[in-house]
Amino acid sequence: MCGIVGLFLKNRALEPQLGAMLSKMLVTMSARGPDSAGVAVYGAGSTDEVKLTLRAEDVGATDALAQEFSAALGRPVDLTVRANHIVARLPRDAEAKALQWVKANAGKVQLVSVGTHMEIYKDVGLPEHVVNEFALPSMSGSHGIGHTRMATESAVTINGAHPFSTGEDQCLVHNGSLSNHNSIRRTLVREGMSFATQNDSEVAAGYLTWRMNQGDSLKQSLTSSLKDLDGFFTFVVGTRDGFAVLRDPIACKPAIMAESDDYVAFGSEYRALSVLPAIEKARVFEPEPATVYAWERS
Incomplete structure (x- = not known):
């Protein structure tokens, strides 16, 4: 329905x-x-940046995952945490490294969306x-x-x-x-x-x-x-x-x-x-x- x-x-x-x-x-x-x-x-949003919406599989681990993600990129990252979702706003040249981190942490975090202006929550x-x-x-x-x-x-x-x-x-x-x-x-x-x-x-x-x-x-x-x-x-x-x-x-x-x-x-x-x-x-x-x-x- x-x-x-x-x-x-x-x-x-x-x-x-x-x-x-x-x-x-x-x-x-x-x-x-x-x-x-x-x-x-x-x-x-800006075409010079990209937003990754991520979802923590364990809501209790969301803040820790956000910190791990930022540390893995080795540079300041604009992060917004909403419940079990994390929106990361990144320079374009950091996107590939960020996606590699998500792939390496499959089972703990999942990619929900990628965009310059879009954020998805569900x-x-x-x-x-x-x-x-x-x-x-x-x-x-x-x-x-x-x-x-x-x-x-x-x-x-x-x-x-x-x-x-x-x-x-x-x-x-x-x-x-x-x-x-x-x-x-x-x-x-x-x-x-x-x-x-x-x-x-x-x-x-x-x-x-x-x-x-x-x-x-x-x-x-x-x-x-x-x-x-x-x-x-x-x-x-x-x-x-x-x-x-x-x-x-x-x-x-x-x-x-x-x-x-x-x-x-x-x-x-x-x-x-x-x-x-x-x-x-x-x-x-x-x-x-x-x-x-x-x-x-x-």
């Missing part, structure tokens, strides 16, 4: 409120998936727990997406929670089910990609990353997915510059959107949008099947 939300701010004056607005939207979707929840927030439990655990209402940014999951095809784990990220500043949340994800996974593995879970949504994220690495735009990649990915789905995709929405040709999963001068918002149900400011002045509509909707910062 699952619940998806997305929020893209046109009005930059609202950026300090992004986390608070996204939190309300996600908590409203709790009944659609009580197993796990997660968010991707696009905030401040955990098992209700959205309210996840929102409070990572202090999402205090976060600012230009856009973000969120997901609350009802596990139907894989175990309830943090690894199985959305969003899934398979490329820099790229992530995806998904409501639905893909029937050919194993064959797509095998193709992508032959192309050099790797996957951390058996979740079909991670394959969808990987497919889009692969297409974009071939030179396709996000819109072209999503259009191609209509031909190559079999199943029923609604995708909300985040990139450094914006977000996009796509429903399968049947559009059996619920979806609603709202657009105003201040924002563009997506929800699995209208009640996720009803908590937004001045929603009564927004244009509310149902996205058409097999149609890519995308918004980006200029």
Whole structure:
């Protein structure tokens, strides 16, 4: 069943409120998936730096791992610790060494995402727990997406929670089910990609990353997915510059959107949008099947 939300701010004056607005939207979707929840927030960043979001397998070891990570790099590192997640902001020339440390410490720490502006936080439990655990209402940014999951095809784990990220500043949340994800996974593995879970949504994220690495735009990649990915789905995709929405040709999963001068918002149900400011002045509509909707910062 699952619940998806997305929020893209046109009005930059609202950026300090992004986390608070996204939190309300996600908590409203709790009944659609009580197993796990997660968010991707696009905030401040620079193309000269990279952000690594890491997750400690043992929450009690998070601070110690952060210190080990900093010491291993042998240089000052800008670290933010939120519960069992660590966001490391690094110069580009330190990225390779940082990723080597993560690989060497597999089992103690896991890479959640890489980007210049994106940070991903996720955990098992209700959205309210996840929102409070990572202090999402205090976060600012230009856009973000969120997901609350009802596990139907894989175990309830943090690894199985959305969003899934398979490329820099790229992530995806998904409501639905893909029937050919194993064959797509095998193709992508032959192309050099790797996957951390058996979740079909991670394959969808990987497919889009692969297409974009071939030179396709996000819109072209999503259009191609209509031909190559079999199943029923609604995708909300985040990139450094914006977000996009796509429903399968049947559009059996619920979806609603709202657009105003201040924002563009997506929800699995209208009640996720009803908590937004001045929603009564927004244009509310149902996205058409097999149609890519995308918004980006200029």
